[in-house]
Amino acid sequence: MENGHLTQNTEKRLMIVSGQGYPELAERIADRLDMDLSGVELVKFPGGELYARYLESVRGADVFIIQSLCEPVNENLMQLLIMIDAAKRASAKRIVAVIPWYAYSRQDRKTKPREPITARLVANMIQAAGAERVMTMDLHTGQIEGYFTFPVDHLTAMHTFVDYFVEQGFKDADDAVVVAPDTGEVKVAKQLAGHLRLPWAIVNKMREGPDRSEVTHVIGDVAGKRVVMIDDIIATGGTLVNAAERLEKEGATEVWAAATHGEFSGDAYRKIEDSLIKEVVVTDTLPLKSDQPRSKIKTLTIAPILASTIKNVFTDESVSEVFMGENQLF
Template sequence: MNEDYQLLKIFSGRANPSLATKIAQYVGIPLGQATISSFPDGETFVKFNENIRGRDVFIVQPTCPPTNHNLMELLIMIDAAKRASAARVTAVIPFYGYARQDRKDQPRVSITAKLVANLLVAAGANRVLAMDLHAQQIQGFFDIPVDHLTAVPVFYKYLETNSLLDLVVVSPDVGGIKMASTYSQLLGKGLALVVKKRIDAYHTEADFVVGDVQGKDVLIVDDLTETAGTVVSAANILKKKGARRVFAGISHAVLNQIGINRLRDSQLEALITTNSVPVPMVEGIRLTVLDVAPLLGEAIKRIHTGMSVTSLFEVDGKKINL
């Protein structure tokens, strides 16, 4: 083991152990051993099975469905690590659940993204490492350092080696225009926007397209899909406007059965996503899952050794502006 990493420990909750294993392999250390189980009434029990006193501990746990269960498990792991005298505890949250509840957009509702941030700090987290938060301002909800990565370099490398004809990058809604613009600038491709309206939590409706997609390959980019309503309605209207083929690049594919059914019946040629959360391989959907373990692993190495993570926001000499 590299001497620089003798005090480094990486542990995994039960949300995405395969990703944690790949991260540890990239760093070059064994994945830490912990016992995580549930009592008959559903309570979570956590015990670290090795000495972590004075160690730099990283706990990998996306808060994907079952969201509340995985969040509570992460909080308990952080608390157990602090009580075991870990020198520093970093919560590695590839997917940050509750991120869509980041503002008070109607009367008498919670800003739950802020509540979750408070809970993580109260549990004892000293630092957070996240990827493609739904809203940039969530970083400001924390009173501890937050390293916010993006999967853009991972998607960029894939897209550069899988050329698409006369590509146009599309944002499926106004809120995603900055991410789409980033992809457009890096790839040197055109940019378009789908204007939509949300009917309810499960349904959206695309109204019109701003930009030229006639006869072109189209890449819809977004941070998250669950019910696939936004991306599917965008794909449908893009095809109506003459797009040749429609692809989707989504950082977090937190798919439920509604989303899977919609994708099967959609105009999408393929869905490209990452392993930030477990992604089931489903018949009838052309799915490509990109590995973000090297990205997260490199960030962990640099955080542990006190190095800058700025270079992780550059690809082929081009800076990524989030």
Template sequence: MVEKYHDESLKIFSLNGNVPLAEKIAKEFGTKLGKCAIKKFSDGEIAISIEESVRGAHIYIIQSTNQPVNDYYMELMIMIDAMKRASAKTINVVLPYYAYARQDRTAKPHEPITAKLIANMLVEAGATRVLTLDLHAVQVQGFFDIPVDNLFTIPLFANYYQNKGMEGDDYVVVSPKNSGVGRSRSLAEYLNTTLAIVDQDESLEDGGYVIGDVAGKTCIMVDDILNTGHTFAEAARLLKEEGATNVYACCSHALLSPPAREVLNDAPIEDICVTDSCLTDETRHPDKLTYITCSKLMGEAVKRIHENTPMSPLFKLSEEKYL
């Protein structure tokens, strides 16, 4: 049983994005979530009221911005404003999944940089710090004028596969697209495997090709966002064509937008390991899905932020109590 955290100035609140994860994080402190009420008017307008005193408190608002993305961001902005007007000392936003992080640059003329817009909105609303998990693009940290801590999921996945004995020469870590090589290289170093890349190209007759030797090996694909499942499914098909014996996959944020369930159930993938950073209805889950929790990692990060202690131990696999 987790002992109650004795600093009463720390208060944890959850919005509707991922209440189960917020409850797990609060449990790490031996406490319960703060009291607030969220309702919608008939036209969709959101209203929030805080039902306990937060004056002078250090507030941590947990909100994952999975679907419906815009509603959950609006909840968050309103909650930050409510905390500011209620005289909270600090307002720390915990975003297990930072939606819009994929829009981090102008790829074509006249495109917005929406990741920067969201950062501006959070700061202007009154957030004093942001804690997030596995940003799609790490440079999004630089879009903020307040401190941002970006935790990584790779140690969680490394621990998962090591516990299954999946490491060494018989395995190869694969980036299912050429933009995710850094993430895959990190997992390969943990598991002491080689690295391969799937370069998916719709203009090619076979849909792409594999860079690296995967014949006769078990492949572990790694990505940050699992949306419709097509990237994993196509990469798995190409890996099997190149002689891979089995294909596994892991991903930080399981959005599982339709038709992900059908696409992944039909794909030659043995197991898909994801964190609970996003909350999705079970009817959208493929049969091969395995959840691991990021609550201990994020809970420890909240504690270290509150106590002004170093965050660096959270980036090391050796710190098993956080996995």
């Protein structure tokens, strides 16, 4: 109140909060932004129900909720929905769900009768809860963006991988090649090959069931070369290990692998440890299990990418500029 008249504070306010899915990543993002995570009380009751309450006012704030949908997937998803609803009911100005790993992304279409499209269902739930924007990394298929009716910031770890493999001496190397582990990753492999100025090849496989496939042949020349396989997700590791064995039979001297999301389900850690793969490079969209063998796994952080994107969204600047216009891989 000033001279008997109401005045309005138009200064924007940014708040970063974390669910329990991967709080370490949220801390890294907050550190890059030179901020503290805002307090939130998260409780799991003995009966399994979840509860969330913000410990400070979110009224009028742009609230970015960071929650990677890692194990336990369904619990972390439900917690995200509850946190969105709590922020909405507390009058947050804008709610952005930051989901580095979008679970259920492989269930993006029907392949058999009477199947669900669960990736779409998850999108519907996030919208219904009250989010107004989603930020995510390297979706399994780009069509998932279209499941939302509001803006989706589809980010990529491509430049993170490029920088790393340049450091490892792959750029312009005469003895190196980039390989797509299946035809679905050809565009990504071609883009990585373009940045490293390398040729590319394809491993052709036949899928026998969920997480089961057989490598049939290699399209392209890998003999006498160091190979970099690029994928979006490493699940059980079976496809990766089988492809590496076939590439060695075709004459590859070394096999490296890279993927944005290291899910490493089942006995994936042991498979990779016992394989002929030299190194597996993943990002920290998902936490690694500390009780598993990880000597061949290298983790790169995507916290700088997420922090820069959060900053640009908050200040209404271009997100594409963060990636020099190359954040659309599909």
